[in-house]
Amino acid sequence: MTIEWTWISDHAGDLAALTLSHLQAAFTAVLLGLLISLPLAVVAHRVRSLRGFLLGLSNVLFTIPSIAVFVLLLPVSGLTRTTTVIGLTIYTLVVLLRNTVEGLDSVPARTREAAVAMGTRPLRTLLTVELPLALPVIMAGVRIATVMSISLVSVATYIGDGGLGQLFTDGFQRNFPTPVIVGVVLTLLLALVADALLVAAQYVLTPWTRRPRRTGSRSRAGRPDATDRGNHPTDRPNSTDRPGKAAQPGHDGRRPVTERA
Amino acid sequence: MQPGKGRLMITFDAVHKRFPNGTTAVHDLTLEMPEGGITVLVGSSGCGKTTTLRMINRMVDPTSGTIRLGGKDILEQDAAELRRGIGYVIQQAGLFPHRTVLDNIATVPLLLGWGRGKARARAAELLETVGLTADAGKRYPHQLSGGQQQRVGVARALAADPPVLLMDEPFGAVDPVVRTQLQDELLRLQKELNKTIAFVTHDIDEAVRLGDRIAVFRTGGHLVQYAAPAELLARPADPFVADFLGAERELKLLSLTTLAEVPQQRATTVREGEPVPGAGPASSTGSASGTGHHLVISARGEPLGWPSPDGTLLPVRPLRDTDTLLAAVNESIASPTGLVARVDAEGVLTGVTPRETIHEYAGRRHQEAARPDRAPASSRTGADEGTDTDTNADTNADTNAGADEGTAAGADGGTGAGTVTAKDGSV
Numbered sequence: 001m002t003i004e005w006t007w008i009s010d011h012a013g014d015l016a017a018l019t020l021s022h023l024q025a026a027f028t029a030v031l032l033g034l035l036i037s038l039p040l041a042v043v044a045h046r047v048r049s050l051r052g053f054l055l056g057l058s059n060v061l062f063t064i065p066s067i068a069v070f071v072l073l074l075p076v077s078g079l080t081r082t083t084t085v086i087g088l089t090i091y092t093l094v095v096l097l098r099n100t101v102e103g104l105d106s107v108p109a110r111t112r113e114a115a116v117a118m119g120t121r122p123l124r125t126l127l128t129v130e131l132p133l134a135l136p137v138i139m140a141g142v143r144i145a146t147v148m149s150i151s152l153v154s155v156a157t158y159i160g161d162g163g164l165g166q167l168f169t170d171g172f173q174r175n176f177p178t179p180v181i182v183g184v185v186l187t188l189l190l191a192l193v194a195d196a197l198l199v200a201a202q203y204v205l206t207p208w209t210r211r212p213r214r215t216g217s218r219s220r221a222g223r224p225d226a227t228d229r230g231n232h233p234t235d236r237p238n239s240t241d242r243p244g245k246a247a248q249p250g251h252d253g254r255r256p257v258t259e260r261a
Numbered sequence: 262m263q264p265g266k267g268r269l270m271i272t273f274d275a276v277h278k279r280f281p282n283g284t285t286a287v288h289d290l291t292l293e294m295p296e297g298g299i300t301v302l303v304g305s306s307g308c309g310k311t312t313t314l315r316m317i318n319r320m321v322d323p324t325s326g327t328i329r330l331g332g333k334d335i336l337e338q339d340a341a342e343l344r345r346g347i348g349y350v351i352q353q354a355g356l357f358p359h360r361t362v363l364d365n366i367a368t369v370p371l372l373l374g375w376g377r378g379k380a381r382a383r384a385a386e387l388l389e390t391v392g393l394t395a396d397a398g399k400r401y402p403h404q405l406s407g408g409q410q411q412r413v414g415v416a417r418a419l420a421a422d423p424p425v426l427l428m429d430e431p432f433g434a435v436d437p438v439v440r441t442q443l444q445d446e447l448l449r450l451q452k453e454l455n456k457t458i459a460f461v462t463h464d465i466d467e468a469v470r471l472g473d474r475i476a477v478f479r480t481g482g483h484l485v486q487y488a489a490p491a492e493l494l495a496r497p498a499d500p501f502v503a504d505f506l507g508a509e510r511e512l513k514l515l516s517l518t519t520l521a522e523v524p525q526q527r528a529t530t531v532r533e534g535e536p537v538p539g540a541g542p543a544s545s546t547g548s549a550s551g552t553g554h555h556l557v558i559s560a561r562g563e564p565l566g567w568p569s570p571d572g573t574l575l576p577v578r579p580l581r582d583t584d585t586l587l588a589a590v591n592e593s594i595a596s597p598t599g600l601v602a603r604v605d606a607e608g609v610l611t612g613v614t615p616r617e618t619i620h621e622y623a624g625r626r627h628q629e630a631a632r633p634d635r636a637p638a639s640s641r642t643g644a645d646e647g648t649d650t651d652t653n654a655d656t657n658a659d660t661n662a663g664a665d666e667g668t669a670a671g672a673d674g675g676t677g678a679g680t681v682t683a684k685d686g687s688v
Contacts, residue, residue, distance in 0.1 A: 108355075108358075110351060110353065110355040111355055111356075111357060111358065113320070113351065113355065114349070114351060114356070114357070115357070115368075116344070117318060117320055117344055117349040117351070118344060118345065118349065118368050118369050118372065118417075119341045119342065119344035119345030119346075119369065119372050120341070120368075120372060121341050129357060129359075132359045133357075133358065133359055206359070208358055208359045208360075208401045208403075211400070211401050211403075211404055212404070
């Protein structure tokens with residue numbers, strides 16, 4: 001398999017346009033996914049009875065084969081970018097919803113309670129205490145959703161979109177490997193760069209996670225929940241090893257998401 | 262201060278709390294917390310003490326009954342605004358991990374709309390009040406020790422200068438040494454600020470140490486006894502309270518009294534490095550009114566130890582007037598001579614008190630507290646009439662010999678052994 005470098009330079013403009021289109025589709029999907037997931041996650045976090053339903057629903061949506069999603073959407077939105085974005089958004093939901101709910105769960109009950117007890121109203125508590133503390137876990141979801149979307153855009157080639165994915169069909173149909181290789185490399189680069197940018201964004205947004213822990217023998221007492229006496233009934237739901245994880249310094253928010261990506 | 266004195270700050274009137282799962286957390290609670298002073302709510306877990314505390318700032322709303330703060334029904338006030346006027350310190354501080362220490366402290370001022378500059382300035386001021394350096398303000402909570410975090414928690418609660426503080430086992434998660442420090446700090450702060458504090462703990466020692474009044478709760482949310490610590494320890498209302506106070510409750514009572522009024526007597530001393538006169542049992546060169554035991558002191562006059570026959574020094578733990586009678590009883594047991602060395606604020610020996618005197622005062626202290634005449638609830642008035650003793654009068658005569666002679670006589674160059682006369686301890 002040889003690469004024809006001249007093909008690349010001849011099509012530089014096209015490649016740039018495809019890359020941009022590819023990125024735009026993935027980015028829009030993640031953004032929409034976040035906008036949908038955040039309120040749903042807050043509901044799932046607050047209303048225990050809806051939690052299973054919402055998380056289950058996002059799981060079910062995730063199991064629909066991607067091509068089937070596009071086909072099912074055709075009568076609704078046709079062969080358009082909208083179809084691509086809707087399809088991708090559906091797939092981001094499973095990761096974003098679950099991670100946002102888990103992120104909110106990871107906020108120590110004691111911290112939330114302190115905010116309320118100081119006289120912070122619910123919306124302000126959510127925006128200034130819960131979401132910032134959930135951010136590392138949410139960002140882990142955003143990173144997975146982003147990388148997943150970037151790889152998934154190509155599937156939309158079947159409906160005439162697909163960004164860099166068009167290079168695969170093009171190369172395959174003409175039995176010409178160069179576009180395929182270029183497509184793969186560009187997709188990979190896109191995913192790596194996007195992920196790196198998200199890591200950087202998280203670094204900037206969560207300054208409290210990167211200061212070194214106090215050195216000294218008494219750090220045990222300093223760790224939230226290390227010696228939980230569990231006197232507050234409200235602490236119980238979170239009294240596993242979970243509370244405080246999002247707040248743990250140095251914790252990069254990586255969290256196993258076992259679904260395919 | 263006795264319950265009922267002073268303007269009433271927090272009142273519970275026939276308050277019940279039943280949780281949806283059917284458990285009764287608080288049962289028919291009527292309780293008055295006067296303005297100023299620390300009211301400690303104590304009991305084993307599940308007794309409703311925390312629920313009681315959390316009802317004051319509406320973290321929990323009562324099922325029935327009325328709670329008033331400064332005369333106003335709290336249920337008629339907006340919960341968030343009510344809470345901004347009540348300081349709240351919780352277990353392990355409950356600091357916001359994503360905010361710097363300074364911003365943590367500034368939380369309520371910011372909620373009250375003070376503006377960032379003013380709120381930060383106030384936070385910086387409080388940092389100092391609770392004994393932290395300005396440098397700590399820029400850190401995040403996880404970079405502080407447990408004790409420091411707890412101090413920040415107290416500072417945060419004080420930020421908007423609320424008249425009422427609620428403290429829910431605030432020192433429960435720090436080690437005993439730090440715990441004692443924090444308790445001392447709280448008492449020091451309270452002397453300055455005179456807040457109305459409701460303090461929850463399951464530790465009876467902490468309750469006795471901090472409380473001006475103690476409310477003992479029993480499982481099921483029943484208030485069993487509400488009294489000043491001395492009264493509680495001397496006259497528990499029923500076997501449950503007695504049991505909760507523990508077998509050493511009479512000793513705990515001694516922790517509420519200082520040594521100040523216990524007289525001391527002349528100590529026979531010998532300077533460090535000089536021979537102990539008549540180290541053998543035969544000699545009795547000590548000064549006439551001395552105790553027969555030599556105490557080795559430093560050049561400055563600080564007690565160093567009791568000489569033993571083999572020439573080594575047995576340890577001495579000198580006590581100040583501000584130390585408790587309990588510490589004195591303890592030292593009287595530990596002291597190889599049965600004498601407790603007394604020192605002034607600089608650690609210079611002022612005299613000694615024999616075991617017998619200390620025990621006598623300890624017993625008298627208990628009898629005073631156990632005398633029910635000051636208690637409105639008790640019907641046993643007069644039962645202890647016969648043991649009634651007037652303060653100091655009779656014991657001073659025999660134990661205070663040699664006192665009132667002024668300051669230390671200093672070292673006597675000739676013999677190396679000197680005497681230090683006792684100062685009158687009852688300042």
